[in-house]
Amino acid sequence: MRFDSGVRAPAPASGGERVLLLMSSRTYRAGSFIKAAEDLGIDVIVGTEAETPLAGQGSLHIDFSDPEGSVTRIQAFASEVPFDAVVPAEDDGTWLAAETSMRLGLPHNPPEMVGAVRDKAAMRELMLARDLPTPNGFRIDIDSDPEDLAGELSYPCVIKPRFLSGSQGVMRVNNPGEFVFAFQRVRRLIQQPTISGLGGQMGDSLWCEDYVPGEEVALEGMLNDGTLQTLALFDKPDPLIGPYFEETIYVTPSRHPESVQAKIVEITQKVVQACGLKTGPVHVELRVNPDGVYVIDLAPRSIGGLCSKALRFDQGDSLESLILRQALGQDVQGALRELAASGVMMIPIPRGGRLNAIAGVQAARAVPGVEEVIISVPIGELLVPLPEGGSYLGFIFARSDAPNQVEAALRQAHAELEFDIQSD
Amino acid sequence: MGENGQVQAGTVDYGREVSGGVGMIEITPEASAKIKDMLQASDRQGKVLKVAIVGRGPDGYEYSLRFIKPDDADPDDQPFQVDGIDLLVDADSAPKLEGARLAYVENAYQTGFQLDNPNPLWEDPLSQAVQDVLDQQINPSVAGHGGWVMLLDVRDDVAYVELGGGCQGCGLADVTLKQGIDVMIRQAVPDIKQVIDTTDHAAGTNPYYQPGKGGPAESPF
Numbered sequence: 313m314r315f316d317s318g319v320r321a322p323a324p325a326s327g328g329e330r331v332l333l334l335m336s337s338r339t340y341r342a343g344s345f346i347k348a349a350e351d352l353g354i355d356v357i358v359g360t361e362a363e364t365p366l367a368g369q370g371s372l373h374i375d376f377s378d379p380e381g382s383v384t385r386i387q388a389f390a391s392e393v394p395f396d397a398v399v400p401a402e403d404d405g406t407w408l409a410a411e412t413s414m415r416l417g418l419p420h421n422p423p424e425m426v427g428a429v430r431d432k433a434a435m436r437e438l439m440l441a442r443d444l445p446t447p448n449g450f451r452i453d454i455d456s457d458p459e460d461l462a463g464e465l466s467y468p469c470v471i472k473p474r475f476l477s478g479s480q481g482v483m484r485v486n487n488p489g490e491f492v493f494a495f496q497r498v499r500r501l502i503q504q505p506t507i508s509g510l511g512g513q514m515g516d517s518l519w520c521e522d523y524v525p526g527e528e529v530a531l532e533g534m535l536n537d538g539t540l541q542t543l544a545l546f547d548k549p550d551p552l553i554g555p556y557f558e559e560t561i562y563v564t565p566s567r568h569p570e571s572v573q574a575k576i577v578e579i580t581q582k583v584v585q586a587c588g589l590k591t592g593p594v595h596v597e598l599r600v601n602p603d604g605v606y607v608i609d610l611a612p613r614s615i616g617g618l619c620s621k622a623l624r625f626d627q628g629d630s631l632e633s634l635i636l637r638q639a640l641g642q643d644v645q646g647a648l649r650e651l652a653a654s655g656v657m658m659i660p661i662p663r664g665g666r667l668n669a670i671a672g673v674q675a676a677r678a679v680p681g682v683e684e685v686i687i688s689v690p691i692g693e694l695l696v697p698l699p700e701g702g703s704y705l706g707f708i709f710a711r712s713d714a715p716n717q718v719e720a721a722l723r724q725a726h727a728e729l730e731f732d733i734q735s736d
Numbered sequence: 737m738g739e740n741g742q743v744q745a746g747t748v749d750y751g752r753e754v755s756g757g758v759g760m761i762e763i764t765p766e767a768s769a770k771i772k773d774m775l776q777a778s779d780r781q782g783k784v785l786k787v788a789i790v791g792r793g794p795d796g797y798e799y800s801l802r803f804i805k806p807d808d809a810d811p812d813d814q815p816f817q818v819d820g821i822d823l824l825v826d827a828d829s830a831p832k833l834e835g836a837r838l839a840y841v842e843n844a845y846q847t848g849f850q851l852d853n854p855n856p857l858w859e860d861p862l863s864q865a866v867q868d869v870l871d872q873q874i875n876p877s878v879a880g881h882g883g884w885v886m887l888l889d890v891r892d893d894v895a896y897v898e899l900g901g902g903c904q905g906c907g908l909a910d911v912t913l914k915q916g917i918d919v920m921i922r923q924a925v926p927d928i929k930q931v932i933d934t935t936d937h938a939a940g941t942n943p944y945y946q947p948g949k950g951g952p953a954e955s956p957f
Binding site: 335337338339340342343346347350356358360362363364365366370371686687688689690691692693702703706 | 907909
């Protein structure tokens, strides 16, 4: 059969390995993955819904909103241009990677479990059914009248879409009035045309769960035949108490006591095992309080945005390099993060409006310990803050001897930045 | 030519060895009339027209046409007289302007001076070969996304490029570079072993694909 893909993929330059890298047009990670593949001598086919202008040279057009059709397309493509692994850059491609890998006989996570954990409702129901520590919650039909429900809830609680990430659409509510307002707000958000297509049936309901107080951490891990390898444990030193949950600073290594860190790893291992995840990166967010450790979120992918730049491993490996190597069957279990403390600040959007100018970037870069300041939003862009917004103004990266120094450098650099935002 | 004397890029190719002399630059009757008319202005009387190449842009050489006082001329400027108009040509630019034709265009689409330059953009064959790939294969493709790729330099076996327009800051710029630009240049010009992108992507103001989590949302308020 001649597969008319429109792609003229070159043979692997070195006769080596080839990876299908799945990424959407909104990816932050193209550069990091492409560079890692280049450094490793791996040939890459990029699977994306984007119309790439020079697509003849190794990209495959797929449609993330048509997963079954995309699986068929990838299988047909692979019959002519075989590859050795399918790697998702971000959330969009996790199920597609699992399903196609399974059909092609490549290492994979169970697609049904990957699909389940992408759904915040299904994931929590799965964990609650296994008596794992996660907030109690329930689904609320999108067509419900929030006035009817408001009086029956325990407060405070958290309402969130089932399918968005990065705290988009997540709101804490403290009383019935706030619940009604938040429900209507999140419903409007997920019914916007640009968003509704991302969730499919997950848009049929919202998820409402108990608010769990405590300090939040994020564990970046790699699964090797179901066994968790902790790559980094990040503290999130800014309090995440609502009403929105804007992620800002991540610092590693964690400053929590070793016993707490051990508990975090133990809980994470149990959760990924319960979810049937076997291989590849995993990003888990947890809350720690005197009562225990609670899983807030779990995703079978690596840390989002440009945050992976905060991680370096021995022999100079990037996180993307580890992911690609592991996907190709290499043993990365010995990989250790560098000794230095490291951190990233996702620059929050202070308010909505048109971004006119940014000042202080050079001063921010000059702060001792700061390695890079990346502004990822173009001047002139309309900024939408949480809970409706889905992007950051940029990223600040710092390294130093100790986590406290990293956190201080990030805060000082952020204080140097001034954003001229004009309300429309 | 506007008030600042800049001629828009994009209308020319250039450069051959030149020994100087009358006729190095041809001036069309329309351009000649316009220049003479402009020289009648009180603040331009006694001035001469200086022509220089000021850089390369995505559409070719970029030029400067300015009226200057003869006393302000650079000692190395090459003087010519064409159709009664006193011209000064920047010495470094002169070899790349031989045979150029200065026209004045006035139609529904554009108004202004236009330099048609028959000389190639690059003097060394390797750079020109890379430029040809950009002109004939790459830029016509990325133009569909409002983008362009400009060759900045070739040193040894490395081509340095800059991406602009919709390519600058695009979330998939690295894919375009590594899967497209790099491969196409190295295939067509085997002496080039590496293509390096020097673009300040953070300064992009209109990226075709903008990185961002989730979906683009509009504020409901």
